[in-house]
Amino acid sequence: MHKYSLDCIFIPDSINCGRRPLKINVAIIGASGYSGAELIRILSQHRCVTMRKVFANTSAGKRVDEVYPLFQKRIGLTFEQYSVDAVDGVDLVFVALPSGDAMNIVPSLLQKGKRVIDLGGDFRLKEVSLYEKYYKRNHVAKEYLAESVYGLPEVNRELIAKANLIANPGCYPTSALLSLIPVLKHRVISPTHIIIDSLSGVSGAGRNASLGLSFVEVNESVRAYKVGLHQHTPEINSVLEEVTGGEVRLTFVPHLIPISRGIYTTIYAELRDETSEHDTLQVFESYYADAPFVRIMKSGIPEIKNVVNTNYCDIGVRVDLDNRCLIIMSVIDNLVKGAAGQAVQNMNIMFGFPEEEGLLS
Amino acid sequence: MHKYSLDCIFIPDSINCGRRPLKINVAIIGASGYSGAELIRILSQHRCVTMRKVFANTSAGKRVDEVYPLFQKRIGLTFEQYSVDAVDGVDLVFVALPSGDAMNIVPSLLQKGKRVIDLGGDFRLKEVSLYEKYYKRNHVAKEYLAESVYGLPEVNRELIAKANLIANPGCYPTSALLSLIPVLKHRVISPTHIIIDSLSGVSGAGRNASLGLSFVEVNESVRAYKVGLHQHTPEINSVLEEVTGGEVRLTFVPHLIPISRGIYTTIYAELRDETSEHDTLQVFESYYADAPFVRIMKSGIPEIKNVVNTNYCDIGVRVDLDNRCLIIMSVIDNLVKGAAGQAVQNMNIMFGFPEEEGLLS
């Protein structure tokens, strides 16, 4: 019916310009969870990528559009059983496995010369003791912690470009770190007594059959969970300490709220000196001048609905001078900027693609 | 702190008036599911009932308020392992087990002289072959089918008063039957080509760890299910045939929608003769003149929110004369009028309590 395909019109062979390979081959391991499916969705629209393989052991042998009917007519792939040999010919592997599983697989991928983006928590903490305390298991690939790069592009863009192993940030840390780093670096706030109060949509808990995540249990309710014990606490803390070079003390409380996607983080921090909202917003504006996916809200107040299904992190600020308290609010889509979108943003940086490619819609 | 308790004020010993026992003892088997918990909630406020035992094998040994923290300070009972001896001293047993389990337990209860209200489907269908077709198992207590009374008080009030075994109606059948019986009996509509299109909140599927019932899968979506195969189809059909004495033909399609509680049923039926909304509403008004829990909506259109947490069934009507089509809409709370509330209404009738007792709030 159509005389020419989108591809032939918009991506002629001549586009390469001698500067980089037009397309890379990628694979996803753990492709049937929510982050994996979001990766499939984003990558299927990415003009510089061919998805070669999608691995998902529990769904192996099923077509992707059988598990996710939303992909009917869109994705022709079939989930496969993973084996290390099956990734031959692939340039980049996304690992979207539960934390604890990735560390068993990543070393062999790196040894085969693959570049890897791990969406889980296994390579985010440089200190093994913190990993073992919060994840409650031994780390079996400690020797790779040193080379892993924390994939927060707004902070580590140069390191990401050269990395072979990216530890893609957690969803809560993404919203918290983007909110805190500019004002900590500019010494607007004190590095102690920081309160991080976060609300998360239910997809953040993954795709599981669980009574606690069932509609009736979650709907019309809210509950805090893992108060003071969440594994993202040391992730936020250690990245902040690395970025600022000093000690940071924070309390982090996540809550589950009845939405599918999105994180709302409200941060309370002590101002070092009197300041204004205008000046604080300027700190953020200038810090993120080159960041395509961070937006400083003109209204001062971000809302989750503005970022759902996008890779943006929106940030707003209020100053409570009476109590010398800076209130920072930020929102992301936990599956996009908090997972799959950020992973693709990292890929774009690693391979010299435009940073927004595949991430505007 | 309080000088006198509610009980001492509102239910003095002298209340009996020689007409009936003031209080009966009841037990619930299968008390930890949603219908069971709703029974506990309603019965705890019922002034003629003492809850003696709550059985729930998977939660046995746990306090009720541990499984359902909403009952903290309200219910001091502990879930127990069921055994037939444990119901000695109980006048009435509510069985809130999944269909298929009740038929193994009910016979021994009846043999011990207990009156029983079964909230599941095991004793609703008089024809064993229908049971075995739709429930996909053999019936092991067929000999009790004849004596069971279908517990729809608006139709069977007299039989219920004398019954020892009540088959409490299904949630969909309750909304469908209350909508159809008056206009079928008064020959307003033809008994064939009846379309029953129902929407149900998620609690109708029970309290299960199931991916298909998880918040993310259900929220912001709708799906039809068991189209033409739902076990409530023969229940609706056979009750209608019994009530009207003739053949009835209907198509029933249930849908899952993202609310916790409530059923919306829209029925399409062929008018035998021209009629008006006013006259049709009159048929309903007069049929339900004595029914405390059926309301004919003045606006013509019922809404789920008006019946949530209540035992009401609200009914509205529209006439499409161009197509000789009567449209009947009805709503209930699936856990109250569609389950636990109707069970208590049946109990009130069985024991001569006021029909509304425990069911107004």
Place this chain on the structure above:
Amino acid sequence: MHKYSLDCIFIPDSINCGRRPLKINVAIIGASGYSGAELIRILSQHRCVTMRKVFANTSAGKRVDEVYPLFQKRIGLTFEQYSVDAVDGVDLVFVALPSGDAMNIVPSLLQKGKRVIDLGGDFRLKEVSLYEKYYKRNHVAKEYLAESVYGLPEVNRELIAKANLIANPGCYPTSALLSLIPVLKHRVISPTHIIIDSLSGVSGAGRNASLGLSFVEVNESVRAYKVGLHQHTPEINSVLEEVTGGEVRLTFVPHLIPISRGIYTTIYAELRDETSEHDTLQVFESYYADAPFVRIMKSGIPEIKNVVNTNYCDIGVRVDLDNRCLIIMSVIDNLVKGAAGQAVQNMNIMFGFPEEEGLLS
């Protein structure tokens, strides 16, 4: 059909026992908003009250069940235009008007000898300057501020019993104050640097046609609002200062979340000394030993679903010793314990009724 009514069975004339009038007459002004409707619902089940009049100027002349079809067959009253003469014969008046309107009406009611419970904000702040700053209008009934009693029963039970004018607490303050008073009075936490982060269901914003409250704008989103400017900030602050006798400094940030009812408040405060969760919970347990509507959660974590449609306030606690931070979480139903239910609880205390009457369901 029923041979005897519930009333004749459960409340015989002889119940009075010479101790108090069996029933009082009440009226509601502003009865058509959400708090007003909730009052109607609760009072209709209250065994010591006769609702004589429901005033609602914009709905005057309409039956209650026309505006709220959920009351069909339950409430036979018609909304009336308010005039001061129309409350003759009434013992108690509930004023459920928007803040700013009550102060124009309450003085004349008090002058007529009526006892009054005002659900709005006009009589909560003793300092006129605070009222005028946060409510942005002049106060026209300042002379009544001194005699008004802040209607938080868990703190002011004795004063409430004798009061003629009750300022019923705001929804956020109810959850915040019940969480903070025990630990401030027992000097568990420091009175400064208190962070109060609250989430509210949408009914808290009242029954209005407003784009910002429309389903599409609120659903699947979250937004903070009135950050640092909310009129409940000085209410919380001044009650805490009155109760503790010292200065209190706090930052309060409310958020709107997509649920109909409920408030989740998470409080962050500095521990004065090392302590344990167990000891802190003991402080709460003993402070609320006699309070029928405060529950200290055994699990440590409250959830909104446990209090929806109830008058309970559930409280949980976590200790973050590393940061000397006490985290207190509390939940209420904003329309019940946060408005109409608490008003009825106050009425019960004022008239010597059992404190729970009408509030268990």
Place this chain on the structure above:
Amino acid sequence: MHKYSLDCIFIPDSINCGRRPLKINVAIIGASGYSGAELIRILSQHRCVTMRKVFANTSAGKRVDEVYPLFQKRIGLTFEQYSVDAVDGVDLVFVALPSGDAMNIVPSLLQKGKRVIDLGGDFRLKEVSLYEKYYKRNHVAKEYLAESVYGLPEVNRELIAKANLIANPGCYPTSALLSLIPVLKHRVISPTHIIIDSLSGVSGAGRNASLGLSFVEVNESVRAYKVGLHQHTPEINSVLEEVTGGEVRLTFVPHLIPISRGIYTTIYAELRDETSEHDTLQVFESYYADAPFVRIMKSGIPEIKNVVNTNYCDIGVRVDLDNRCLIIMSVIDNLVKGAAGQAVQNMNIMFGFPEEEGLLS
């Protein structure tokens, strides 16, 4: 930061190939409603379009990203007051005004030689009397009804390609027509006694401050509305009659359900002859073999979540042979395939762009 933009990489000037203009200029009138905003979102990603003007009288002078903060950093345009002169230089005008407003504006646009896609109802019904009956106003541009083309691409692709005035279908009709046309044309079902039962998300009602659309009124509820009176009834009916060349009789009942986006339509029709699901699905498969945005569900059951934010219409089928009833279920996103997406699909056809351009994400 980026060395080359997406545009320079993916759409080189040489792309034209002499076959068609690379880009057209478009304007949107009524751009601040939900359909307008969705048009802005889609068109901003469309590689063959430049959005020149966005008109919205009530928001004139405001930046698009002030009214819709989700567009911050994405859309630099400002809403303007509409005047016919302001569309000079524009090739195509999208009119996203409420029905009744478009007919005042469209004639002058056509007279200036602009091609027009009207998303409202003013040009969908060929019979003026039907328009005046259901829309309850006079039609002031009757002379353009004859030339308007009903913009359902799966049916009218050739006519659309040449049209100057497209009447973009209503949301309900889109889901109903795509479900019915194949089986009516192939005489699988009888053209009378058709029942169309639809459920719609709240965005279908537009962006209004309305109590009836407020979160609290809609959440956890369902209500039928405009039963038998909805203006989409004659639209569905007359298109079906035009397509089949015979009389069609149908009853249509829409319901409002608590989701933001999406329509679920369940259709009940009488089978002419015995058939199977397999054969019926084949009818659909072959009818839509060339339609990129219609998907016949392998599972037989469509779900709204699979089409949200997409331009797909998913269709499933069940056969109830006992009652000779064909049940067809279809889902769309009311703002995409039911409004803005379908409008862009029409534009793509009108200007020879690939039909999917801008509509895959």
